[in-house]
Amino acid sequence: MADVLAANIQTILGINADISIITEKPGYAFVPGRGQFDAGKILRHLASVKSEVPLRLGVTAYDLCTPILTFVYGESELGGTCAVISINRIRHNTPEITYLRAVKIGLHEVGHLFGIGHCWEPGCLMQYSHNLEKLDALNIDFCSACRYEINRRKLTLMKSACP
Secondary structure, three states, X not given: OHHHHHHHHHHHHOOOOEEEEEOOOOHHXXXXXXXXXXXXXHHHHHHHOOOOOOOEEEEEXXXXXXXXXXXXXXXXXXXXXXXXXXXXXXXXXXXXXXXXXXXXXHHHXXXXXXXXXXXXXXXXXXXXXXXXXXXXXXXXXXXXXXXXXXXXXXXXXXXXXXX
């Protein structure tokens, strides 16, 4: 999974990202009343880990939520450095579909790291997906406006990463 995500982020966005597979149960983020894990707490934990790469993406099989949403496929801090996605609700009998869904969610969350909000353009990866039908209908790319903003902000990121 990490290799597939890293390759797609590199190919589609032209950047390297540190992909961390979270296999150990993040007990610090467990929400007892819901039986899920708080995505925001996982993000804060990822941000506390030093990395040579400016952007980090955590991947887990645990079900994620936020205080106001019953579940999330992924979460990131707008303009931040870390994102997390879960494969818990996107699994499919066909592994290729599971990978494609994970790539779409991963790219979407990385888009948020570039400061891009949700988009209204049909098919754009930055559209909000509240169910698998909507997620599956998305393209595996950004609309021209989101792509422009990502490329513009990517230059700033690369300049700040260079000594």
